[in-house]
Amino acid sequence: MEPVRHLKIVFALLILFLAAAVFLSAAMGSASIPFSDVMRMFTSPDKSFPSAFRIIIFQIRLPRIILSVIVGMGLAVSGAVFQGIFQNPMANPYVLGVSSGAAFGVAVGMAMGFEVSFLGLGAISIAAFTGGILTALFVYFISGNGRSVFSLLLSGIAMGFFLSALMSLIMYLNRNQIENIVYWSMGSFNTASWDKIAVAGPVIILGSLFLMAFYRDLNILVLGDDTARSLGVSVRSRRLLFLLVSTVITASAVSVSGVIGFVGLIIPHILRILTGPDHKTLIPLSMLSGGLFLLLADTLSRTILSPTELPVGIVTSLFGAPFFIYLLRNHRKVLP
Amino acid sequence: MNRGVLRINNLDWGFNGRNIFNSVNISIPEGSFTGIIGPNGAGKTTLLKLILKLLPPDRNSIFLNNRDITGFTRKDIARKMSYVSQTPGVDFGFTVEQMVAMGRNPHLRSFSSETSEDRAIVTDALRDTQIEYLSSKDISKISGGELQRVIIARALAQKPAILALDEPTNHLDLNHQMKILSLIRELSAEKGITVIAVLHDFNHALEYCDNLILMNGGAVVASGLPEDVITPDNMDTVYHLEIVMEKNPFTGKPYMVVRS
Ligand SMILES: Nc1ncnc2c1ncn2[C@@H]1O[C@H](COP(=O)(O)OP(=O)(O)OP(=O)(O)O)[C@@H](O)[C@H]1O
Ligand SMILES: [Mg+2]
Numbered sequence: 001m002e003p004v005r006h007l008k009i010v011f012a013l014l015i016l017f018l019a020a021a022v023f024l025s026a027a028m029g030s031a032s033i034p035f036s037d038v039m040r041m042f043t044s045p046d047k048s049f050p051s052a053f054r055i056i057i058f059q060i061r062l063p064r065i066i067l068s069v070i071v072g073m074g075l076a077v078s079g080a081v082f083q084g085i086f087q088n089p090m091a092n093p094y095v096l097g098v099s100s101g102a103a104f105g106v107a108v109g110m111a112m113g114f115e116v117s118f119l120g121l122g123a124i125s126i127a128a129f130t131g132g133i134l135t136a137l138f139v140y141f142i143s144g145n146g147r148s149v150f151s152l153l154l155s156g157i158a159m160g161f162f163l164s165a166l167m168s169l170i171m172y173l174n175r176n177q178i179e180n181i182v183y184w185s186m187g188s189f190n191t192a193s194w195d196k197i198a199v200a201g202p203v204i205i206l207g208s209l210f211l212m213a214f215y216r217d218l219n220i221l222v223l224g225d226d227t228a229r230s231l232g233v234s235v236r237s238r239r240l241l242f243l244l245v246s247t248v249i250t251a252s253a254v255s256v257s258g259v260i261g262f263v264g265l266i267i268p269h270i271l272r273i274l275t276g277p278d279h280k281t282l283i284p285l286s287m288l289s290g291g292l293f294l295l296l297a298d299t300l301s302r303t304i305l306s307p308t309e310l311p312v313g314i315v316t317s318l319f320g321a322p323f324f325i326y327l328l329r330n331h332r333k334v335l336p
Numbered sequence: 337m338n339r340g341v342l343r344i345n346n347l348d349w350g351f352n353g354r355n356i357f358n359s360v361n362i363s364i365p366e367g368s369f370t371g372i373i374g375p376n377g378a379g380k381t382t383l384l385k386l387i388l389k390l391l392p393p394d395r396n397s398i399f400l401n402n403r404d405i406t407g408f409t410r411k412d413i414a415r416k417m418s419y420v421s422q423t424p425g426v427d428f429g430f431t432v433e434q435m436v437a438m439g440r441n442p443h444l445r446s447f448s449s450e451t452s453e454d455r456a457i458v459t460d461a462l463r464d465t466q467i468e469y470l471s472s473k474d475i476s477k478i479s480g481g482e483l484q485r486v487i488i489a490r491a492l493a494q495k496p497a498i499l500a501l502d503e504p505t506n507h508l509d510l511n512h513q514m515k516i517l518s519l520i521r522e523l524s525a526e527k528g529i530t531v532i533a534v535l536h537d538f539n540h541a542l543e544y545c546d547n548l549i550l551m552n553g554g555a556v557v558a559s560g561l562p563e564d565v566i567t568p569d570n571m572d573t574v575y576h577l578e579i580v581m582e583k584n585p586f587t588g589k590p591y592m593v594v595r596s
Contacts, residue, residue: 213447220438222428226390226421231494232414232442277429 007281010274014288018069021292025299026061030307033057064192067200067256068298068312069291071189072263074204074253076290078246079264080271080282081211084222085239086149089328092264093250095153096243097135099261100160100167102254103185105131107167110181111174124184125196125255132251135159140243145236187260187313189298196256207249208287211242215279218242222277260313262320263290269327341366341530342387342498343399349386356382356554364547369524369531371541371562374551375575380534381422383551384500387532388419400498414442418494420487422502422534432478432486433471436461439493461493464519480507488516492523499523501533505540513537517544538566538592543584550574563590 023042027035033053041057079092093099109127143155171178211218217238220228225235250264267290271282294312297319301312340363347360356379364370372380385391387398389405398405400416408416418439439461440454462468465485470478475486484507491499499520505513521544524531535541541548541562548565550558552574558565563581571579577594584591 216438216441216444217446219430219434220441223438226385226419229390229410230388230414230417230419230421231438231490232411234410272429276431278434 007275007285010285011288014285014292018288018292018295021295021299022065022069025065025295026057028299028303029056029061031056059194063194063197064189064298064302065295067192067197068189068294070197070201070204071253071257071260072267072290072292072294073208073287074200074249074290075260075263075294076267076286077204077208077211077283078250078253079290080268080279080286081218081242081246082264083268083272084218084277084279084282085242086153087222087224088149088153089269090265091153093136093247094259094261094264095160096156096247097139097159097163098132098247098250099254099259100163101135102128102132102251103181103259104135104163104167104170105129106184106258107170107177107181110177110184111170125199128258129251129255132254133247135163136243136247136251140240145240183311184258185313186311187258187316188301188309188311189257190302190309192256200252200256203252204249207245207252208283211245212279212283214238214242215283218279218283219277258311258313260294260316262316262324263294266320266324266327267293269324273327340364341401342532343402344383344387345397345399347386347393347397349382349391349393349397358554360554360556362549362556362559364530364532366530367524367528368546369521369533369544370547370549371545372532372534372549372551373536373538373541373565374557378551379554380551381502384419384502384532384534388417388500389413390419411442414494416496417498417500418491418496420484420491420499420501420504422506429474429476431472432467432475433458433462435475435486436489436493439490442494457495458493461489464492464523465489466515481509481512484508485512485516488520496529498530498532501531503534503536506536513540520544538571539584542566542590542592543587566590566592 023035023038026042027033027038031052033056037053038057041054082091082093082095083089085091105127106124108131109123114123114127139156139159140152142159143152167181171181217233220231220233221235221239221242223231228235253260268282268286271285271289275281275285294316297315298312301315302309304310342364344360344362347357348355349357360383372383374380382391386393387405389408389410393406395406396404400408405413437450437454437458440450440457444450444454462471465488467482467485467489470482470486475483478486484504488501488504491501501520504520505516508516517540520531520533523529533545535545545562547560548558548562549556550565550570557574558570566579566581568579568581571577579595580593582591582593583589
């Protein structure tokens with residue numbers, strides 16, 4: 001497949017789809033609100049709508065929509081950066097143990113009944129963020145400071161197994177919390193709030209823009225260590241910087257939504273095939289597509305079995321896994 | 337004695353403590369086209385990588401403009417030296433032009449974008465290596481020889497004072513071998529670029545180089561004018577080949593014939 005050369009059109013279409021998805025999703029849900037009312041509520045400050053509608057839209061659905069878009073952006077961008085740095089389509093922050101570390105943090109937090117809150121975030125978010133970051137750092141250091149990509153990935157996988165075992169142990173010893181922990185580890189936006197957006201939003205968006213500004217270094221890192229060095233890139237310190245920023249992005253996403261799989265794997269992978277490997281476009285396109293994909297997945301997860309809702313991680317995996325296998329079989333050579 | 341832009345001074349070095357080089361001394365004159373020849377495993381690639389700090393040399397063993405290279409940052413080095421590696425494996429779908437433009441990286445600050453001057457330099461590099469017609473092609477979909485010219489174009493776009501090439505002609509057809517070597521010699525003559533090239537073809541070495549360094553087993557066996565290095569004696573000791581020197585009827589330069 002030839003990469004699409006009309007990138008401006010791709011950008012415009014994605015922005016259009018994203019805006020349309022926001023409106024549609026705001027109109028969908030167990031309480032039915034006419035689409036035209038939603039449009040008017042967004043566009044005019046008219047107070048004539050029933051206040052219940054306003055609350056549903058602005059306090060329940062909109063935070064959830066925005067949070068899912070932001071989390072989708074963060075997961076896709078950090079996935080794109082990891083794939084580039086490791087020159088491996090399977091790489092993403094989860095393999096460094098960010099997800100298992102976060103889940104472990106949450107299991108510990110729930111089992112101990114933590115009741116802290118910080119910046120409007122509950123104990124669970126804080127435990128997830130801390131667990132995710134600490135695990136990634138630990139994996140980085142035990143693997144010899146990222147000296148070899150291979151040992152980094154293997155250490156991450158080993159650490160993931162270890163933490164999953166510990167988590168199972170905690171669940172076994174605290175059976176009353178099993179349901180909560182499992183539900184959290186499948187990812188969900190049903191606790192979305194403006195507070196969560198206020199904390200995770202800036203980290204994810206600024207982090208993504210920061211990575212985008214380094215697009216040239218990211219492109220050069222794809223060419224391999226020796227070439228990158230001979231083009232003036234300090235490979236180890238740059239790689240550490242990018243790893244750290246994408247890990248913080250992912251940990252922030254996980255801390256407000258639980259573990260949501262496949263977004264970080266699949267979105268950048270498809271974009272590389274369709275629009276090429278240049279991070280100057282890959283990162284903003286990942287933001288838009290990741291946000292759109294996760295918003296659609298979440299809308300589906302809360303409407304398909306309405307009034308019950310599915311964890312969104314189940315939806316992304318149900319769609320993501322088969323598609324990913326299809327991609328691997330058909331486009332082996334996107335990355336070496 | 338010529339001080340040399342690049343000086344290697346009592347270099348001892350090895351992978352994991354097993355020494356490859358023992359007190360190697362080399363001086364490369366500014367603006368020269370210096371060839372490095374030697375059998376497989378002689379240490380040619382390792383030497384180039386040390387010069388470019390792709391492998392870590394010890395302090396006070398390699399000097400660029402009389403400054404110890406261990407004190408240079410990556411960017412400093414990349415602004416002064418560019419490198420065409422022996423095995424340019426690439427398979428990622430950048431376009432030829434994007435690839436060549438990456439040569440401008442060491443001259444750009446983070447967060448700033450390319451200027452029209454940078455773009456002009458990239459265009460020149462594409463033209464000089466005769467790959468303009470490939471500009472928008474995917475680098476994973478061009479031939480090995482075309483790719484080699486892309487890598488050379490990128491090295492030229494770096495506007496180096498020193499251009500280090502590891503077997504730059506190993507994928508090229510005979511016509512492009514001569515074209516690339518002539519281009520490199522012209523650049524060296526016109527713009528004063530110092531060229532260090534690992535070559536396997538002795539007649540290319542005789543034809544294009546100002547100086548030659550003959551390496552074997554990590555040691556410099558001979559260095560100096562090409563015809564003083566490629567001698568029947570040296571070829572016998574290093575390669576166990578019997579050769580006769582002739583004259584190239586076209587250029588009048590020395591020409592080597594091997595007895596099969
Ligand atoms: N990464 C490495 N680790 C250990 N030893 C190495 C490594 N790379 C090269 N060597 C050894 O160092 C010696 C010099 O290798 P080098 O690649 O410099 O040879 P060369 O002269 O470039 O050969 P060629 O003509 O085959 O390219 C060889 O004995 C080789 O086996
Ligand atoms: Mg070699």
